[in-house]
Amino acid sequence: MRCGACPHEWDATADWLDRFDQGKEGCPACGTDCRGEDRPDFTAAPDDQAHDEAATRDLAWYHSSTHPIWPDRDFDPAADLTEETRQRMESMSARPGAVERWAARQKSKAVHVGTYEAAIENMFRRIDDEGGPADQFFLHRVRLRQDCMIEPGVHPEPTDFVGNAYLTEVCAPGVNVLRYVNVHEDASRISLALDVDAIDAVQSIPIPLPIDTSDPWITDATARLHCASARPPEPMTSTLQRFRPRTIPALATEGRQLVKEAGAELPVNLRDRFGLEIDEETFASDPSGFPARVLGLVRLVTDPGRVLAALDAQGWRTV
Numbered sequence: 001m002r003c004g005a006c007p008h009e010w011d012a013t014a015d016w017l018d019r020f021d022q023g024k025e026g027c028p029a030c031g032t033d034c035r036g037e038d039r040p041d042f043t044a045a046p047d048d049q050a051h052d053e054a055a056t057r058d059l060a061w062y063h064s065s066t067h068p069i070w071p072d073r074d075f076d077p078a079a080d081l082t083e084e085t086r087q088r089m090e091s092m093s094a095r096p097g098a099v100e101r102w103a104a105r106q107k108s109k110a111v112h113v114g115t116y117e118a119a120i121e122n123m124f125r126r127i128d129d130e131g132g133p134a135d136q137f138f139l140h141r142v143r144l145r146q147d148c149m150i151e152p153g154v155h156p157e158p159t160d161f162v163g164n165a166y167l168t169e170v171c172a173p174g175v176n177v178l179r180y181v182n183v184h185e186d187a188s189r190i191s192l193a194l195d196v197d198a199i200d201a202v203q204s205i206p207i208p209l210p211i212d213t214s215d216p217w218i219t220d221a222t223a224r225l226h227c228a229s230a231r232p233p234e235p236m237t238s239t240l241q242r243f244r245p246r247t248i249p250a251l252a253t254e255g256r257q258l259v260k261e262a263g264a265e266l267p268v269n270l271r272d273r274f275g276l277e278i279d280e281e282t283f284a285s286d287p288s289g290f291p292a293r294v295l296g297l298v299r300l301v302t303d304p305g306r307v308l309a310a311l312d313a314q315g316w317r318t319v
C-alpha cells in the first residue's frame with residue numbers, strides 16, 4: 001500500500017485490508033483512512049518482475065473470458081445491433097457512418113491481461129455479479145511479441161469511467177503495451193493494457209477443468225442436495241421479513257451451505273466473491289452439476305498446477 005497523504009509504503013495483510021475497508025485502520029504513519037480523498041491505495045509490489053521491460057516481454061500473461069477465441073480480430077462489435085439501434089445512432093450523428101465509427105472505436109479498445117490469479121479473480125467476480133445461468137469461461141495465456149513497445153514505468157489503471165482504455169490517448173505514438181497497478185484483482189500486481197498487435201500467440205482452455213463426478217465430496221454434496229430438495233421451503237432470515245414474509249427453497253439454502261464449506265479453502269478476497277446459486281430446474285436436469293462446478297472453481301485456486309499443465313498441452317494460436 002502507499003499512502004496518498006504522506007510518503008509511507010507498507011505491506012498489508014488481507015485482514016488489515018478488511019479492517020481498512022471498514023474504516024478501522026489507517027496509514028501506519030499518519031493515520032489517513034479509507035474515507036479520505038488521499039486515502040492509501042494499492043501500489044505496484046516492489047518484487048513484481050514486470051517492473052523490468054525485458055521480463056514483461058518474457059512473462060506469461062492471462063485473461064479469462066466467456067469467448068473461446070480471444071482476442072478475435074474478426075469480431076464485429078456492430079453485429080448484434082438491431083436495425084432500430086443503427087438508425088438511431090445514424091440519426092443522432094451529424095455525418096453518415098456513425099455505426100462504423102462506433103465499431104472502429106470499440107475495436108481500438110485495449111485488451112487487459114494480468115497474472116493467473118488476477119484472471120481467476122476476475123472470473124469469480126463476473127460469476128458473482130451476473131448471478132445468472134452458468135456461463136462457460138475460458139482461460140487464455142498470452143505470449144507477447146518480442147518487438148512490442150512498452151510504455152516506460154508502471155501507471156495507474158488507464159480506464160475511463162466505463163472501464164475502457166484507449167492506448168493512443170494515454171501513451172506515446174507506437175506504444176502497444178501499458179503496465180498498470182491492478183487495484184481490483186490480485187491487487188498490487190502489475191497488469192497490462194494491450195493493443196492486439198502486441199500479442200504474438202495465445203493458448204486457451206475451458207475452465208473450470210473437467211472434474212471426476214465420482215469424487216467423494218461431489219457424491220456427498222449431491223446426496224445432501226437430494227435430501228434438501230425433498231424438504232419444505234424454509235423461512236428467510238431477513239430484516240425485510242417483517243414487511244414481506246418469504247420463504248426460500250431448502251435446496252437453495254443447502255446450495256449456499258455447500259458453497260460456504262467449499263469456499264473455506266479460498267483466500268478471504270475470493271471467499272467474499274464466491275456466490276453461486278442453485279435452482280430446482282438445474283438440479284433436476286443435472287444433480288451433480290452444481291457441486292462439480294463449485295469444486296471445479298475452488299480447484300482453480302487450490303490446484304493451479306493442473307490448470308497450467310492443461311494450458312501447456314495446448315498449441316499456440318497466432319493472433
Ligand SMILES: [Zn+2]
Pocket residue numbers: 003004005006007008027028029030031032
Ligand atoms: Zn500516511
